[in-house]
């Protein structure tokens with residue numbers, strides 16, 4: 169009997185340990201075989217990411233919206249681009265984009281390389297066509313020299329610009345948070361309330377069914393009944409089941425990246441978690457994802473989950489923009 173009890177507890181603790189290992193960092197940062205990472209390429213990508221000359225009137229860079237200090241987001245409900253033009257969606261972080269397989273809220277791009285020139289061209293973001301971008305950069309002697317070193321024989325093309333930006337983005341990965349220290353065995357790393365919140369997250373709340381793995385997302389597309397008119401993934405795939413579906417976002421640093429959701433309509437983490445734990449904003453909305461059910465989380469439970477999510481915050485990024493740009 170005692171033996172059985174011991175082996176049962178062993179089994180339970182093993183399965184618990186196994187369970188937590190799903191949150192561990194993958195051993196390597198994925199990279200594309202056709203776009204290997206070198207220090208020169210990372211440095212070039214960083215210049216491009218911060219250079220406002222990638223926009224039509226030299227006012228907006230990638231970093232205008234993906235601001236390092238704000239965990240690479242911008243703190244406004246919907247992105248604001250060139251000439252104050254208002255976009256239609258909230259700016260997601262680029263931290264851990266290296267680990268994603270799909271990009272944008274509707275998952276319309278399959279690689280960071282494919283994604284990189286989208287914002288440059290977008291009318292409400294940087295409003296510069298890829299051809300004009302190439303011509304503009306080719307006119308800058310400093311860039312010609314740096315591209316020749318980073319991509320010998322290839323020069324300045326849409327492809328090398330996209331590859332350099334993507335290579336830089338792959339270096340923007342999250343650092344250790346209190347939660348990571350707890351997963352590795354430091355029992356004191358997070359509070360008791362946060363631990364209770366974690367239990368709700370993985371059990372009653374069923375949050376783990378979408379927010380799982382190191383980056384807290386399985387990238388599934390779901391309609392979570394927010395009830396706005398954005399068609400989401402339906403744009404790409406005209407099957408009505410995708411109406412209002414958006415990609416499950418990472419939850420790393422989420423306590424620091426309000427406002428929330430694709431439309432930036434929610435300002436506090438408490439409200440966002442309440443919505444996610446109670447079947448959406450409009451519970452009866454037709455088209456809600458069958459995996460997104462009303463879990464009936466109480467306000468007390470919601471607060472505990474928030475305490476847990478706060479443990480996913482790493483040290484604030486301290487990335488300085490380049491001091492000078494190529495001339």
Ligand code: HEC
Pocket residue numbers: 217222228229230231232233234247248249250255257258259260261262265268270271272273274280283284285287288292293294333337
């Ligand atoms: C005007 C603000 C703005 C600018 C400038 C901007 N972005 Fe974004 N970025 C956004 C918004 C908004 C989205 C989400 C758009 C969507 O889903 O339709 C986004 C999405 C992304 C994503 C996808 C993240 C994910 O989780 O799917 C990446 C990567 C990214 N941007 C990188 C860049 C790069 C590189 C540049 C510069 C070439 C750039 N952004 C310029 C606002 C901006």
Ligand code: HEC
Pocket residue numbers: 369373374375376377378379388389390391392394413414415416417418419422425427428429430431437440441444445457459460461463473
């Ligand atoms: C069926 C999949 C699914 C489940 C289950 C789920 N989520 Fe989400 N979550 C999403 C999707 C999809 C979004 C983005 C929806 C949008 O913007 O339209 C999201 C967004 C969020 C956000 C906002 C993040 C941001 O940066 O905007 C938070 C916070 C969040 N979820 C927490 C939770 C919690 C806590 C639970 C459990 C109570 C949970 N989610 C359950 C899919 C899910």
